[in-house]
Amino acid sequence: MSGKAVAAQNARKHGLFGRDVVHTHEDSTEFDALVADLRSSMAPASALEDELIDQLAMAFWRNRRLAKAERFELNGGTTDDQAVETGVRRSAGTSVSYPDARDRTNFTIRRMVLFGRYQAMITLEIRRTLQMFYDAQERRMHAIEAVANDVAESDETE
Numbered sequence: 001m002s003g004k005a006v007a008a009q010n011a012r013k014h015g016l017f018g019r020d021v022v023h024t025h026e027d028s029t030e031f032d033a034l035v036a037d038l039r040s041s042m043a044p045a046s047a048l049e050d051e052l053i054d055q056l057a058m059a060f061w062r063n064r065r066l067a068k069a070e071r072f073e074l075n076g077g078t079t080d081d082q083a084v085e086t087g088v089r090r091s092a093g094t095s096v097s098y099p100d101a102r103d104r105t106n107f108t109i110r111r112m113v114l115f116g117r118y119q120a121m122i123t124l125e126i127r128r129t130l131q132m133f134y135d136a137q138e139r140r141m142h143a144i145e146a147v148a149n150d151v152a153e154s155d156e157t158e
Contacts (some may be wrong), residue, residue: 021058031061044131046140052133059106059125070115073108 022028035057044050 021061026065031057036056046136048136049133049140052094052129052136054093056126056129058123059129063119063122063126066115066118070112073111073115 022031037052038053038057038060039050042049042053044053
């Protein structure tokens, strides 16, 4: 398989940047509540602002998923909140045994570096989306002020 073909499958492995925002094992009502809360608190007033709210919700959702995946990894491959220090990592019904603690530590370090990269990507996406949203709101407010000034000037001349 070529490098591009392999890279194209990355989103399927971890689900962080796939096309589907809410996976089948996740609660879509939680995502819908997140979108509704963002719409309520940020009050989008245009199609562009609506789209940016959707993008922001997706980034926040992926950020939550990443945090869950990181906790899963740190807990030794279990979903328990308590860390389990065993030599077995469970993922998707499979298990991988580590002959010694050093192999487990090296694997965990590599995964944590990867989680850090994903975290940086998502954080940047959130920052950029927020900045675009605030820029769109500011342009809209300037347009409203310009119309209000034009109306006030035309009232004065009459």
